[in-house]
Amino acid sequence: MKNESSTVENYIKTIYSLCDKNGKTTVSAVAERLQNNPASVSNMVRRLHEKGLLENKSKLILSKEGNLLARQLIRKHRLWETFLVRVLNFKWEEVHDIAEQLEHVHSPLLTERLPVFLKYPKFDPHGDPIPDKKGNLPDLNAIPLTEAEVDQLYIFRSVATDKSDFLNYLNKKGLQLGQKWKVTEKEEFDGSVKLLIDENREVYFSETVAQNF
Amino acid sequence: MKNESSTVENYIKTIYSLCDKNGKTTVSAVAERLQNNPASVSNMVRRLHEKGLLENKSKLILSKEGNLLARQLIRKHRLWETFLVRVLNFKWEEVHDIAEQLEHVHSPLLTERLPVFLKYPKFDPHGDPIPDKKGNLPDLNAIPLTEAEVDQLYIFRSVATDKSDFLNYLNKKGLQLGQKWKVTEKEEFDGSVKLLIDENREVYFSETVAQNF
DNA sequence: GTAAAATTTTAGATTAATCTAAATTATGAA
DNA sequence: TTCATAATTTAGATTAATCTAAAATTTTAC
Numbered sequence: 001m002k003n004e005s006s007t008v009e010n011y012i013k014t015i016y017s018l019c020d021k022n023g024k025t026t027v028s029a030v031a032e033r034l035q036n037n038p039a040s041v042s043n044m045v046r047r048l049h050e051k052g053l054l055e056n057k058s059k060l061i062l063s064k065e066g067n068l069l070a071r072q073l074i075r076k077h078r079l080w081e082t083f084l085v086r087v088l089n090f091k092w093e094e095v096h097d098i099a100e101q102l103e104h105v106h107s108p109l110l111t112e113r114l115p116v117f118l119k120y121p122k123f124d125p126h127g128d129p130i131p132d133k134k135g136n137l138p139d140l141n142a143i144p145l146t147e148a149e150v151d152q153l154y155i156f157r158s159v160a161t162d163k164s165d166f167l168n169y170l171n172k173k174g175l176q177l178g179q180k181w182k183v184t185e186k187e188e189f190d191g192s193v194k195l196l197i198d199e200n201r202e203v204y205f206s207e208t209v210a211q212n213f
Numbered sequence: 214m215k216n217e218s219s220t221v222e223n224y225i226k227t228i229y230s231l232c233d234k235n236g237k238t239t240v241s242a243v244a245e246r247l248q249n250n251p252a253s254v255s256n257m258v259r260r261l262h263e264k265g266l267l268e269n270k271s272k273l274i275l276s277k278e279g280n281l282l283a284r285q286l287i288r289k290h291r292l293w294e295t296f297l298v299r300v301l302n303f304k305w306e307e308v309h310d311i312a313e314q315l316e317h318v319h320s321p322l323l324t325e326r327l328p329v330f331l332k333y334p335k336f337d338p339h340g341d342p343i344p345d346k347k348g349n350l351p352d353l354n355a356i357p358l359t360e361a362e363v364d365q366l367y368i369f370r371s372v373a374t375d376k377s378d379f380l381n382y383l384n385k386k387g388l389q390l391g392q393k394w395k396v397t398e399k400e401e402f403d404g405s406v407k408l409l410i411d412e413n414r415e416v417y418f419s420e421t422v423a424q425n426f
Numbered sequence: 427g428t429a430a431a432a433t434t435t436t437a438g439a440t441t442a443a444t445c446t447a448a449a450t451t452a453t454g455a456a
Numbered sequence: 457t458t459c460a461t462a463a464t465t466t467a468g469a470t471t472a473a474t475c476t477a478a479a480a481t482t483t484t485a486c
Contacts (some may be wrong), residue, residue, distance in 0.1 A: 007443065027464060040444055042465055047442085058464090087300075088326040098320045105314045113301045220473065240434060253474055255435055260472085271434090 004051070006104040009073055010034070011044055012053055015062060016070030025060045071135030072111075077103040078124035078131075079114050085125040086118065092125040150183050173203050217264070219317040222286055223247070224257055225266055228273060229283035238273045284348030285324075290316040291337035292327050298338040299331065305338040363396050386416050
């Protein structure tokens with residue numbers, strides 16, 4: 001996907017956030033949100049369609065490409081917000097406008113390394129979910145390993161990280177997606193946990209690892 | 214100073230870096246560097262002068278405002294490079310283009326907090342000096358406390374930080390600008406140092422503090 | 427001191443992103 | 457179903473930043 005201007009990116013994000021359950025929104029809604037004239041929006045809609053970011057010439061529905069772009073921008077926005085709060089000690093109310101600028105910085109390597117440094121956060125400081133690099137939102141019903149109840153049975157459905165290394169590490173430890181497990185012991189002082197997998201294998205994980213489930 | 218576009222900022226930075234000993238450069242040099250047509254540069258020069266960023270209508274000399282803007286951009290650029298290398302583990306050859314984007318993010322609060330987090334670095338990963346927030350470059354002949362030789366007498370001329378808190382802290386410890394001191398002991402294992410100030414007072418500093426001289 | 431070469435500026439066009447005003451097209455209520 | 461209102465699109469202008477081509481100016485070399 002080639003680079004889009006910040007303006008185009010802002011339109012796509014706005015359209016994404018205004019879409020109803022049918023994945024649709026209107027020219028006037030976008031105009032209102034961006035405080036632009038409807039004529040400007042109408043014009044931009046044509047150009048977004050030419051770029052392949054909208055499904056339809058006149059309907060405001062994001063294409064697959066447009067949808068992915070929106071989610072990747074939201075990902076970057078929320079990662080930067082997390083960075084600003086956790087690392088630079090901003091308050092969560094202060095970070096929106098700065099992240100709004102930072103999200104337009106284009107660098108695949110940076111977008112890859114920021115979440116590594118932040119330990120693959122699933123939620124931003126406002127509590128909003130951070131899409132993974134493929135644009136998938138974390139399962140809101142999923143429970144992180146650190147919050148699993150002792151002796152309650154769970155199914156291993158996802159990891160919080162998009163680093164394939166991490167999944168490889170778990171596989172090497174004998175933990176596969178889809179397996180059932182429960183926490184048998186929880187060490188309060190260092191946050192480490194002991195798991196029983198498939199009723200027969202025991203594995204220990206440090207808190208750092210546990211946070212990535 | 215009101216916000217300038219990234220384009221304007223890039224012109225100012227380019228002019229700054231091309232200026233000769235008389236603080237002057239040429240349309241063609243800027244055109245060459247930016248890979249723009251000389252006609253475009255000529256046009257922009259008029260606009261930069263209208264904005265008060267150039268001294269003269271036709272001569273390419275930065276005004277006081279323009280000069281400060283350039284130094285502040287260089288400051289941001291080098292702080293971001295330092296961040297990328299030290300925090301996100303980039304190699305120093307990889308960071309230029311990313312910093313080129315990050316330097317245009319406008320947020321006084323961010324520009325204030327980034328160097329706090331980085332412990333007020335004086336030099337970027339390429340070894341280039343980082344101007345302070347007033348645009349002053351660190352004295353290239355100055356020696357950081359961490360590199361002071363034991364028993365050699367020095368004069369305390371500057372701190373690496375622009376945080377007034379730090380100077381206040383030093384003053385409270387009895388250390389004033391202009392004073393003579395020498396390192397009497399240097400602890401290799403934790404980088405802490407013992408100073409003899411004015412031949413009569415002893416003070417200890419941790420490595421963190423020492424790095425900020 | 428003048429003419430050739432280099433540099434700079436002007437003039438006119440282009441593109442992205444915006445605007446206002448006017449025209450067109452949908453929507454929906456009687 | 458029709459007509460008033462709301463929504464959208466078109467037409468034409470504007471601004472920032474760029475371009476090419478041509479004109480004007482400045483430098484340099486003899």
